Amino acid sequence: MTPARPTADASDARLAEALEPLRTDPSRAAVLLDIDGTLAPIVRYADDAHVPEATRALLIEIARRYKVVACVSGRRASDARRIVSIGTISYLGSHGTELLRAGGIEPVLDPAVRDWGRRIQAFGREADNPELRRLRVRIEDKGSIVAFHWRGAPDEEAARAAIDTIAGRAEQSGLRTHWGRKVLEVRPPVRMDKGAGIQSFLEDADLDAAMYVGDDVTDLDAFRGLGEMLAEGKLRHALRVCVRSEEGPSELADEADVVVDGTDGVRHLLETLLHDDAQ
Structure with a gap:
């Protein structure tokens, strides 16, 4: 079962309710997040992107508590890890076709993409x-x-x-x-999207709940990937969170279960995810 979709911003009570399936049993939950515009504010030059220290601290604690934590990015996996600077989580780079597992050294690229x-x-x-x-x-x-x-x-x-x-x-x-x-x-002219990457990554994870947080068009694929896993019975709960911004696509909010405002809203979501009142 997935939460009812809101018609407006998520209040604290609505957000806590939406996150409850993850917080109830973190050992069977996955937290998946985009980076640019979600964890890291959008900047003029892509190389200048960074995750604020307060957000990093929350993500480190979430990695200690939840079974699966990963960042999913259009960047290379190694670049994604450089920006986030946390070695205890996984990184799906190049829109899910490149996987750098938590604690790993070398990313693994999908063979269908590598030759291109x-x-x-x-x-x-x-x-x-x-x-x-x-x-x-x-x-x-x-x-x-x-x-x-x-x-x-x-x-x-x-x-x-x-x-x-x-x-x-x-x-x-x-x-x-x-x-x-x-x-x-x-x-390349092959399937290359965050939804397929997430489905492959979570295939053998044995989860009850998963959440994806994103802000751009490519995150629609991730939303739909979680929706497919829910429909196929591979998840009992799927939470899709839109990070709203002036440049973000309106259709992302339309397909989301929860909407938060900007990277500050994401930080508040992470704080709520760590609250102990559901445990």
């Missing part, structure tokens, strides 16, 4: 031309994904137009494109 890495990187090198640099479009190498960011460009409209052209070339080359918050990702 060189082609994706070659596409990124070819796209990196003087015009993009003039427009200050930033290219991020994510291994099996290449991302083009236009946040903070002096002329964001012109930068977006240039990236539209890149998206067209990618699609003509047989690659896939995915749009996020002022970013285009060029991906």
Whole structure:
């Protein structure tokens, strides 16, 4: 059974009620979180992202108490762990196709994606031309994904137009494109989404409840992945939390069980998750 979906923000009482299936038995619960815009505030330059120390402290305590804790990101798994800086949780990078387990050293990449890495990187090198640099479009190498960011460009409209052209070339080359918050990702033409990654990661975890918290379009896949596990009887409870922001997609709130405001709202959610009154 999943909580009734709210029509407005989660009050403290509603939030506590929604979290109760996880808090009642943490030894059979999973806590899964996006990073950028969820744990770490959105910043102008992606490399400057960091998780506030107060949030990190809560997440460390949650990792001690709950059976499964993981961050799920479009970044490489190693980059995700660098930003969060906690070694006792797992990281699903590249939208779930790369897994760095808690305490692990080397991430494991889905074989279906691995062989596309060189082609994706070659596409990124070819796209990196003087015009993009003039427009200050930033290219991020994510291994099996290449991302083009236009946040903070002096002329964001012109930068977006240039990236539209890149998206067209990618699609003509047989690659896939995915749009996020002022970013285009060029991906391999294989299934590559957070929902599939989460389902594979939790396959043998023997859980009753799982929660996913996210703020962007790619997190819809994670919501739907948990929903499928619930429908298949692999979970008894699934909680999908939307982190609302000015740039976030409206459909995320529509599919969420609970809505919180920004990274401060996520920190309050984590605090509530640690309250002992349900145990």
